[in-house]
Amino acid sequence: MPNLSLTPRDVARELARRYSTMTHEELDILESVLVPMKFAKNEKILGEGETCEYIYWVVKGLVRQYYFKNGKELTEYMATENTIVMSIESLFKEKPSSQIIHALEPTIVYAMPKKELEAVAMRSVNIQILYRKILEESLIISQQHADMLRFESAQDRYQKLVKSSPQLVLRAPLVYIASYLQMTPETLSRVRTAVLLNS
Secondary structure: EEEEEEOHHHHHHHHHHHOOOHHHHHHHHHHHHHHHEEEOOOOOOEEOOOEEEEEEEEEEEEEEEEEEEEOOEEEEEEOOOOOOEOOOOOOOHHOEEOOOEEEOEEEEEEEEEHHHHHHHHHHHHHHHHHHHOOOOHHHHHHHHHHHHHOOOOOOHHHEEEEEEEEHHHHHHHHHHHHOOOOOHHHHHHHHHHHHHOOO
């Protein structure tokens, strides 16, 4: 059992606060499915070819989700504290993931097993709402990222990330930030300089 600063009850309450109000009994049920996990820096949370069985809530640390294309690593998503991460296609199709999730820092997560979460959601409307809202949030974030890459300039992309995820910008290696924003490290360096000069 990892040494955790937050108890399963704390995490259940935070999830309820964020996604759906719950009774004490429903909090008990949600708490019962939470699985604490601890990962060392650079340890894989989900490997390529493994099937994603969990929705992960990051309690502490920094997580990167990426895949390979033409031999290059492309960053799909990064998550800091109080953020959900999962390989959504692998989770729902129950097939091997083409994506890799790994810890960029020593990381603690509480994992929600999909099958158990679905089983308890059948007995609780509020847990059903929580489950739906987590999935909605994940899809919206994915759509927003795709739209940002399609329609916004390099400088606008970087400024939006600074505004929405300042901790990410401070803590993640620049090479991964550049990959996430689909620009070269050199372009990111120029963009950062321009933003600093204009601020």
